[in-house]
Amino acid sequence: MAALIEIEGLSKRFGDLLAVDDVSFAVDRGDVLGFLGPNGAGKTTTMRMITGFLNHDGGRISVCGHDVTSEDIAAKTAIGYLPEGAPLYGDMTPRALLAFVASVRGMSASRARERTDWAVSRLGIESVFDQPMDTLSKGYKRRVGLAQALLHDPEVLILDEPTDGLDPNQKHEVRSLIADMAQDKAIIISTHILEEVDAVCSRAVIISRGKLVADGTPIELAARSRYHNAVTLTLRGIGALEAQSSLASISGVAEVAFSDNETGVTRCTLFPKASAAIIAEVSAHVSSVGWEVDQMWVESGRLEEVFRNITTGASAGAK
Amino acid sequence: MSTVMSIFRRELGGYFATPVAYVFIVIFLLLNGMFTFYMGNFYDRGQADLQPFFSWHPWLYLFLVPALGMRLWAEERRTGTLELLMTLPISVTQAVLGKFLAAWAFAAIALALTFPIWITVNYLGQPDNGLIVAGYFASLLMAGGFLAISSCISAMTKNQVIAFVVSVVVCFLFTVSGLPFVLDFFAGWAPQALVETIASFSFLGNFNDMMRGVIDLRHITYFVSLIAVWLFVNVIVVNNTKGV
Numbered sequence: 001m002a003a004l005i006e007i008e009g010l011s012k013r014f015g016d017l018l019a020v021d022d023v024s025f026a027v028d029r030g031d032v033l034g035f036l037g038p039n040g041a042g043k044t045t046t047m048r049m050i051t052g053f054l055n056h057d058g059g060r061i062s063v064c065g066h067d068v069t070s071e072d073i074a075a076k077t078a079i080g081y082l083p084e085g086a087p088l089y090g091d092m093t094p095r096a097l098l099a100f101v102a103s104v105r106g107m108s109a110s111r112a113r114e115r116t117d118w119a120v121s122r123l124g125i126e127s128v129f130d131q132p133m134d135t136l137s138k139g140y141k142r143r144v145g146l147a148q149a150l151l152h153d154p155e156v157l158i159l160d161e162p163t164d165g166l167d168p169n170q171k172h173e174v175r176s177l178i179a180d181m182a183q184d185k186a187i188i189i190s191t192h193i194l195e196e197v198d199a200v201c202s203r204a205v206i207i208s209r210g211k212l213v214a215d216g217t218p219i220e221l222a223a224r225s226r227y228h229n230a231v232t233l234t235l236r237g238i239g240a241l242e243a244q245s246s247l248a249s250i251s252g253v254a255e256v257a258f259s260d261n262e263t264g265v266t267r268c269t270l271f272p273k274a275s276a277a278i279i280a281e282v283s284a285h286v287s288s289v290g291w292e293v294d295q296m297w298v299e300s301g302r303l304e305e306v307f308r309n310i311t312t313g314a315s316a317g318a319k
Numbered sequence: 320m321s322t323v324m325s326i327f328r329r330e331l332g333g334y335f336a337t338p339v340a341y342v343f344i345v346i347f348l349l350l351n352g353m354f355t356f357y358m359g360n361f362y363d364r365g366q367a368d369l370q371p372f373f374s375w376h377p378w379l380y381l382f383l384v385p386a387l388g389m390r391l392w393a394e395e396r397r398t399g400t401l402e403l404l405m406t407l408p409i410s411v412t413q414a415v416l417g418k419f420l421a422a423w424a425f426a427a428i429a430l431a432l433t434f435p436i437w438i439t440v441n442y443l444g445q446p447d448n449g450l451i452v453a454g455y456f457a458s459l460l461m462a463g464g465f466l467a468i469s470s471c472i473s474a475m476t477k478n479q480v481i482a483f484v485v486s487v488v489v490c491f492l493f494t495v496s497g498l499p500f501v502l503d504f505f506a507g508w509a510p511q512a513l514v515e516t517i518a519s520f521s522f523l524g525n526f527n528d529m530m531r532g533v534i535d536l537r538h539i540t541y542f543v544s545l546i547a548v549w550l551f552v553n554v555i556v557v558n559n560t561k562g563v
Contacts, residue, residue: 052405052406053405053562054561054562055562072410073408076407076408076409079406083402083403083406087398087402087403088400089329089398089400090398091336092329096329100329103325104322104408105407132336
């Protein structure tokens with residue numbers, strides 16, 4: 001069976017600016033795709049094209065097998081969408097908004113009641129359910145926006161910065177909600193927060209200046225970092241200079257970097273040649289010279305560094 | 320159709336959720352009373368009809384209906400809720416119809432609340448009630464025409480003030496196109512057929528005929544097709560500019 005969201009050769013032009021340039025990817029049931037990129041890279045534009053708010057200039061988008069241009073109503077029926085900034089009708093209450101969305105989506109009265117109860121309790125908006133949305137805080141607005149997107153239990157969820165403006169507890173709630181729903185849906189979330197990608201996404205794509213520049217699992221992407229397989233040590237009672245010459249001599253070590261030295265403690269990171277595993281050599285060396293080691297661990301790679309390298313055009317470090 | 324009704328209910332409820340509805344209705348009724356009794360000389364004429372009441376409606380609507388229509392789309396654009404609305408499984412045509420019908424129904428409510436004047440004239444004399452019904456019908460149709468223009472223009476901007484001003488100007492042109500000072504401008508050089516066409520586009524001409532009880536299919540066709548054309552353009556405008 002085809003993937004729930006299929007995007008092929010998508011492009012969009014605003015005047016002279018090519019906002020989205022030949023982007024292709026697919027998201028299947030069970031996938032949570034993290035959509036990353038700097039501001040203005042084309043994330044929101046792409047999401048708006050998937051949800052049918054913007055028309056695309058080239059390429060093809062299908063949602064649950066429905067082309068979003070020729071079968072837009074069928075595609076929109078399958079999608080739940082949280083637009084950027086969670087715009088809501090300010091003079092309506094969440095109750096009225098959810099009733100409106102339920103009726104537009106053709107839900108029966110009993111199903112509307114059941115789904116509304118679910119969304120309200122799951123997103124914790126009981127206390128503001130009858131307040132005009134103009135009076136709600138940013139966090140509540142975001143949660144009402146999510147409730148609206150989830151109301152019809154859609155197969156495809158498109159969430160543009162779902163945790164923006166939430167406090168850490170609420171962020172955690174929303175992430176666990178997404179994780180709970182992931183199994184039987186195809187989900188795309190855009191975010192600036194890279195820890196979120198590690199926390200909830202099964203796959204991440206990075207878009208930069210309208211082009212898709214990376215696509216992989218968070219682990220695969222992190223492996224593109226120069227930190228991948230690097231070893232970080234904290235040594236007690238050994239000076240940086242002394243450690244430097246000794247550690248650099250280990251076979252397989254390309255570079256040694258020192259960071260935030262407290263008194264009496266030296267912290268250094270050893271970068272391997274070609275991302276090879278060097279932990280065995282390092283630990284053998286350390287025990288042979290008899291240093292006092294407080295901590296030693298293998299880095300899996302830093303997504304943030306990969307993101308920066310890819311989107312600023314620099315080559316991806318050691319790789 | 321049920322989708323149109325959902326939008327219709329939300330929009331109409333939206334008018335009453337804010338003071339807009341009450342302010343509009345109170346001002347509409349006050350101005351109607353002032354125009355009818357002071358400027359229309361309702362009593363002095365000594366005639367049992369609502370001629371002085373209806374004849375001011377084009378001028379009242381000229382300002383009040385664009386005020387009603389200006390928020391229809393401009394507000395959605397400004398606050399970003401257009402994105403919410405247009406990503407629900409709704410066609411643009413359904414959204415345009417739902418919004419227009421809600422605003423029109425609201426205008427109908429305001430118009431219906433002028434019923435005391437009808438009671439008054441029946442108390443004072445024996446008016447031709449058929450003529451009064453024709454007047455109300457014509458007035459409502461004309462309000463629909465003004466409203467379709469305002470709705471379409473509201474879709475072109477996110478600024479309600481611009482929507483209001485431009486709508487008033489366009490409505491004004493449609494209102495006066497049958498008056499001598501417009502027709503004289505064309506009469507000198509344009510072919511007679513064009514002058515007659517322009518004259519026939521006039522709200523005033525069509526409305527005055529209907530108000531006098533001449534409910535010709537021609538007049539109804541005029542207003543209905545005017546509404547249809549402006550709403551059709553409205554759909555095109557929303558379709559082409561929704562994401563911009």
